[in-house]
Amino acid sequence: MKKAKLFLHKLFHWEYWPYQVVYFPVYFQYLFYVLKTRSFFYFNAVNPTIKNGGFFMESKKEIYDLIPQEYYPTTILIEPNEKIEYILNKINEAAIEFPLIVKPDIGLRGTAVKKIHNANELEAYFSKANFTVLIQSLIPFKNEIGLFYVKLPNQPGKITGIVSKEFMILKGNGKNTIRELIHQNNRYLMQLDALEMEYQEKLNTILPNGETINLVPYGNHCRGTKFVDASFEITLEMEKTFNSICNQINGFYYGRMDIMFESFEDLAKGKKFKIVEINGAISEPTQIYDPKHSLWFGWKELTRHFHYMYLISKHNHNNGAKYLSFSEGVTEFKKHNKHYNTILDF
Known part of the structure; x- marks a missing residue:
């Protein structure tokens, strides 16, 4: 269906x-x-x-x-395989605060662009990134x-x-889960597989009435x-x-x-x-x-x-x-x- x-x-x-x-x-x-x-x-x-x-x-x-x-x-460039301690030090030197944006230096339609909220998320990102990355202030x-x-x-x-x-912004009604709200919009539904990888169990959360969530805070057409x-x-x-x-x-x-x-x-x-x-x-x-x-x-x-x-x-x-x-x-x-x-x- x-x-x-x-x-x-x-x-x-x-x-x-x-x-x-x-x-x-x-x-x-x-x-x-x-x-x-x-x-x-x-x-x-x-x-x-x-x-x-x-x-x-x-x-x-x-x-x-x-x-x-x-x-x-404010933008800094990080080469592949750098240790997290070095990366955090560069961030501090540049006075970039969390949350921040990370993305490939040579990009492709928003792929691998992420909003990072803390050092643990940053370390997880760089553990997978085998390409040169830019870190930017929000x-x-x-x-x-x-x-x-x-x-x-x-x-x-x-x-x-x-x-x-x-942007892909959902507004809660206090009844439906985030997943159910996504199913109500074909544009959003086309991104469901990627959203499941990003949010996992959070998609089963009921969004309170009037509360909003920006599912993909990047202005890219192929991401919704x-x-x-x-x-x-x-x-x-x-x-x-x-x-x-x-x-x-x-x-x-x-x-x-x-x-x-x-x-x-x-x-x-x-x-x-x-x-x-x-x-x-x-x-x-x-x-x-x-x-x-x-x-x-x-x-x-x-x-x-x-x-x-x-x-x-x-x-x-x-x-x-x-x-x-x-x-x-x-x-x-x-x-x-x-x-x-x-x-x-x-």
């Missing part, structure tokens, strides 16, 4: 369709640009200071190092968006879309977050603010900035916000996944942004940025697949 219910939900909501289907028209566009640039990996030049343009195998820590420190949370702001920024050749930068994120198109919040003031910010990030021309913030009014003024991370060439204009949008709308936005990436890459290449050679690109892609399997095994 559960499988049939979820199958029908996926069938009638294209946001869950395989990316091979969603990106079907983009493949032809990509091949056209390959012919024009004579490079299968032309997109490497879209953000020259970010490894592979931000398409694969890019280090989040190296990207943070490009950003003025006041715009992102950002205090309540709202999260993805803001897509594009700086076309010889033009000021612009915000091409904003996606707001509705609902994406809502908030592009109507874009203002001239906000674009001016983010042009000023992005002009301070050397070599950043194209990508999505995931941001936590207090209010859109403050954000437009450049106040009370932090950049969670910046995604480069691999970025999607994720406002397309708002359930109100049609597949046709999604295709138009994807092809529009792919065209922007081509124009920027070509311009940067003409100014000295290199395209990856075919052999270099294949090597990087193999590294990506290997790392992907490592993260999935976490």
Whole structure:
């Protein structure tokens, strides 16, 4: 029954369709640009200071190092196999307090991102992590968006879309267990297997009336977050603010900035916000996944942004940025697949 219910939900909501289907028209566009640039990996030049343009195998820590420190949370990098005493010492030196966030330095759609509440949880995480990890202070702001920024050749930068994120928040009624409440929402139900691993017996707890719980406090679509198109919040003031910010990030021309913030009014003024991370060439204009949008709308936005990436890459290449050679690109892609399997095994 559960499988049939979820199958029908996926069938009638294209946001869950395989990316091979969603990106079907983009493949032809990509091949056209390959012919024009004579490079299968032309997109490497879209953000020259970010490894592979931000398409694969890019280090989040190296990207943070490009950003003025006041715009992102306190962050430290921990190599694999470090002892817990060393890790706790580094946390104390950086003045990071529990709860905190841990995530892979080279990430994959929110996999292995965890909110850690104490030293025991931290030790358990690092006992399994065989990859480089970032530890970050918890950002205090309540709202999260993805803001897509594009700086076309010889033009000021612009915000091409904003996606707001509705987290998996359950509200108790004093009667149903957390598990039963999850079954009442198809979006949440699709995450049940992962939630069972995370919460185990806690899912059988009855949530008191009016009490809420954020099941997955990370704004990632594949982990249950609902994406809502908030592009109507874009203002001239906000674009001016983010042009000023992005002009301070050397070599950043194209990508999505995931941001936590207090209010859109403050954000437009450049106040009370932090950049969670910046995604480069691999970025999607994720406002397309708002359930109100049609597949046709999604295709138009994807092809529009792919065209922007081509124009920027070509311009940067003409100014000295290199395209990856075919052999270099294949090597990087193999590294990506290997790392992907490592993260999935976490």
